[in-house]
Amino acid sequence: MIDFDYVRANDVGDALCQITKHQAAKFIAGGTNLIDLMKEDVEQPTRLIDITGLPLNEIHETQTGGLKIGALVPNSDLAYDERITQRYPLLSSAILAGASPQLRNMASTGGNLLQRTRCLYFYDTATACNKRRPGSGCGAAEGFNRMNAILGWSKSCIAVHPSDMCVALSALDAVVHVAGPKGDRAIKSTDFHRLPGDTPEIDTNLARDEIITAIELPSEEFPRHYSYLKIRDRLSYAFALVSVAAALKIEAGAIKSSRLALGGVAHKPWRAPNAEQSLEGKQPDRKAFVQAADIILQEAVGFAHNRFKIELARRAIVRALEQAAAGTPQSQSVKVIV
């Protein structure tokens, strides 16, 4: 870890003022990813601005029937909040599929979005990585790429965003509220993270001098027909090889609307609007689900160690949609997949 100094911010305005003044500064809240990356010298801020004292730790009802979650609400508080478990169980389930109880107690809602999109090579400073050192090459493409992307990757980067929470946020059409020197703005969660292109060093569309203040969930809740299915190398406390957030609205035996997003497959949570469209009006059956999976994966291309993910994703999508349709979401404690 390099030397850095430490300051506290009193409010959002103070935080913005401080980040503008010091170009190599970073905000810190839960710190679960940032401190880890600093220990590896992957992140090297020369100043940390502690934002944990900011008044952003409450969940409020919105006037449009949704919820606004303060950026500093811990992941565990969010996952177990009754308003979330009752109205947005897909989000609760996804959060509980990720990390460990200790990490969920520490990690903040805003920080979960800002954990780095990453892979083994991003962490290993002895290897090439365009995300860590632009122009140095990609060690993963020809290297050990079991955990890497099958969709949306570029020649410069095949890393994936590891969050489970963000996959659910993407499926639920959440909105990210941010504050910056030019004022406040709202970013759709589907537009918040970005694909690598030829600038993989940039994970999100949040500007360096902006701060996340809240995540807003719209009123459409999907309380009954949903499932978050995460497939990984061990049953707990591991990143997804593939995860699927599925939500359905079923009326009179037909799918009225649907939401489908994948984790562990791309540089950002992979929302699938074409597949969702294909489900509209169909009977919620295996045939329709296989077709939706095929639409998502038709452009998937894997690497030496992760081609299996394409078929794995196909099966996981079908299974998650079946679980959602049946109203039997995947349990995050009993890991048998039914």
Place this chain on the structure above:
Amino acid sequence: MQGRPQATSHPSERSLPPKLEVSLHVNGVERRVFLRPWTTLLDALRENLDLTGTKKGCDHGQCGACTVLINGRRVLSCLMLAVMKDGAEITTIEGLAQNGELHPLQSAFIAQDGFQCGYCTPGQICSAVGLIAEGRAKTSDEIRELMSGNICRCGCYPNILAAIEAVMQGAQT
């Protein structure tokens, strides 16, 4: 970086940021220490406060050996900066026994043979204290899942589970 000499003659060397005064309430006792910003809570406990019960395993948030309780919640002390915990109530394995009596979980880990080498045990026990306080695990599947942040390379999981279940059942009667 700790232990590096503060004064250096090399002109390109940045001067180190000052040590900051931090007040940590550890196991019911207020401890004032002066720390560099990058000192983790784990290092502060072990190196500055001589509380070596909390273990450094992976130092990257992947093993759970450094688990302590802050304001009653289980967290990983290796991934937090001590300066950010100024004023916090911290409980470590050393603070669980009361009046010379082991905490029920400590006794249960002994009775159920919940460890071999013992290196992960302080983290396992602090994590289990947090788990029981949260009150969300009811079944053995739920205990397993909600203890999955604590790795035991000796593989004592069945006995760790038995110890936690014994204490939870005892708490019910």
